[in-house]
Amino acid sequence: MEFKKITNENLVFLKQKIKTKKDAIKFLARKLYDEGKLTSYEEYLEAVMYRETLSPTGFERGLAIPHGKSKSVKEAAFAAMTLETPIEDWESVDPNNKVEIIFLIAVPENEGGNTHIQILSELVTRLSNEDYMNMLLNSKTKKELFNNLDIKEKKEQIKEEIRIQNESKKIILAITACPAGIAHTYMSAEALIKAGKEIGVDVYVEKQGANGMVDPHTPDIIKRADAIIYATDVAPKNTERFEHLPNIKTSVAAPLKRAKEIIYEALEVAQKQGKGDYIEKSSDISYCEKSSWKKDVKSAILTGVSHIIPLIVAGGMILAFAVLASQAFGLQELYNQEGSWLWQLRKLSGGMFRYIDGSSIISIYVLLTS
Numbered sequence: 317m318e319f320k321k322i323t324n325e326n327l328v329f330l331k332q333k334i335k336t337k338k339d340a341i342k343f344l345a346r347k348l349y350d351e352g353k354l355t356s357y358e359e360y361l362e363a364v365m366y367r368e369t370l371s372p373t374g375f376e377r378g379l380a381i382p383h384g385k386s387k388s389v390k391e392a393a394f395a396a397m398t399l400e401t402p403i404e405d406w407e408s409v410d411p412n413n414k415v416e417i418i419f420l421i422a423v424p425e426n427e428g429g430n431t432h433i434q435i436l437s438e439l440v441t442r443l444s445n446e447d448y449m450n451m452l453l454n455s456k457t458k459k460e461l462f463n464n465l466d467i468k469e470k471k472e473q474i475k476e477e478i479r480i481q482n483e484s485k486k487i488i489l490a491i492t493a494c495p496a497g498i499a500h501t502y503m504s505a506e507a508l509i510k511a512g513k514e515i516g517v518d519v520y521v522e523k524q525g526a527n528g529m530v531d532p533h534t535p536d537i538i539k540r541a542d543a544i545i546y547a548t549d550v551a552p553k554n555t556e557r558f559e560h561l562p563n564i565k566t567s568v569a570a571p572l573k574r575a576k577e578i579i580y581e582a583l584e585v586a587q588k589q590g591k592g593d594y595i596e597k598s599s600d601i602s603y604c605e606k607s608s609w610k611k612d613v614k615s616a617i618l619t620g621v622s623h624i625i626p627l628i629v630a631g632g633m634i635l636a637f638a639v640l641a642s643q644a645f646g647l648q649e650l651y652n653q654e655g656s657w658l659w660q661l662r663k664l665s666g667g668m669f670r671y672i673d674g675s676s677i678i679s680i681y682v683l684l685t686s
Contacts, residue, residue: 317438319465322393326351328461329397337406337415341365341382344395344420351395353422356388360422363388374408374415375503376572378453379443381436383421392435394421398453398461409500409572417443417453433525437502444506485518488582489533489561490545491552493524494568501525504547504571511575519579524553533557539594543586545578547571560592634664 327347334340341364349357364384367373374380380403402414421435442448448467455461490508494500505521512519520537523530533541544558546565562585564578571578642648642658650658 325462327395328458331400332397333400340418347395348422353393354388359388360386372407372409374406374413376410376413378416380406380415381419385423385425387425389422389424392423394419440502444503487518487541488543489541490521492568493548493550493552495550500568504568507571507575511579535596543582545582560594562586562589
C-alpha cells in the first residue's frame with residue numbers, strides 16, 4: 317500500500333503545539349475537511365469521538381491512530397502530525413505511552429471494514445519498526461515527512477533476505493488474535509518478529525483478525541517449525557495443523573512487553589518436549605477459509621463460554637458457602653432473614669445464576685468440543 321495515494325503534503329504537519337487528545341483530533345479532522353475529504357466536519361468528528369469510547373487508540377513508543385467511519389467521508393484518507401510536546405493522557409495499550417505522532421484515518425461508511433482494516437494494519441505494521449518510526453519523528457520539513465511515509469529501510473530488507481536463506485535457525489510459529497481483530501493482532505505479530513530477529517530465531521506469525529487469516533502458515537513451514545506460540549484473546553482457528561508441535565499460550569498483549577521472554581519460553585518447551593511427526597491434513601488453508609463460517613460460530617461461542625464458566629463456578633461456591641455456614645453454625649434464621657449478610661450472599665449467588673443457565677451452557681460446551 318502506498319500511503320501517498322491516500323494523503324498529501326497538505327495533510328501532514330510537524331511539531332504542532334497541541335496539548336490534548338481532543339484538540340489533536342479536532343485539528344486533523346478540520347484539515348481533512350479543508351482538503352475536501354469530508355462533506356461534514358461535525359459528523360466525522362462525532363464518529364471519531366464515538367470510536368474513542370470503545371477502546372484505546374494510543375499504542376506504544378509515542379504512537380496514536382484514532383480513526384472513524386462515516387457517511388461524511390468522500391474517500392479513504394488520513395492526516396498525520398508530530399507534536400512539539402507529547403500528550404501524556406491519551407488512553408493507550410501501554411499505560412506509559414506519551415503520544416508524539418498521530419495518524420487520523422477517515423474511511424467512507426459504505427466501504428465496510430476492508431479499507432479501514434488495510435490502512436490501520438499497514439500503519440501498525442510499519443510503525444512497529446523503530447527505524448521507520450524514528451525516521452518520521454526526525455523529519456525536518458513537511459515534504460520530508462510526506463516523502464518518508466513510503467520509504468522502506470534497506471537494511472530491514474537485507475536482514476529479511478538473510479533470515480529466509482538461513483534455514484539452520486530455530487523456527488517458531490505464532491498466531492496472534494484479539495476480539496477487535498486489528499491493532500493488537502498486528503502489533504503483537506511485529507513485536508514477536510522483531511524480537512526473533514534480535515535473538516537469531518526465525519519467527520513466523522499468522523494473524524487471525526477482522527481481515528481474515530493473514531500470512532497463514534504453509535505446510536512446509538509447519539513441518540519445519542520447532543514450536544508454536546498462541547498469543548490470543550479469542551480461540552484461534554484451525555489449531556489441528558499444529559498438533560505435533562509443543563506450544564505455549566499467552567495473551568495477545570503480552571508480546572508487546574516481553575516478546576523475547578515468550579520466544580525463549582517457546583524454545584525451552586521445544587527443547588524439553590520435542591515435536592512429533594507432522595502429518596499434512598487433507599484440507600489446505602484456502603479450504604479452511606472458505607468453510608470457516610461454522611468454525612467462526614463455534615469459536616465465538618466457545619470464547620463466550622470460557623468467560624461465562626467462571627461466573628457459574630463462583631455462583632455455586634458462594635451458594636455452597638452460605639448453605640454450609642447456616643447449617644454448621646445454626647444460622648438458618650439468619651439465612652432466611654432479609655437484609656442479613658448471609659441472606660445477601662444467597663441472593664448474590666442466585667443473581668449470578670438468574671441470567672446464566674449453567675446446565676445449558678455446559679451442554680453447549682460439551683456439544684461443541686465433542
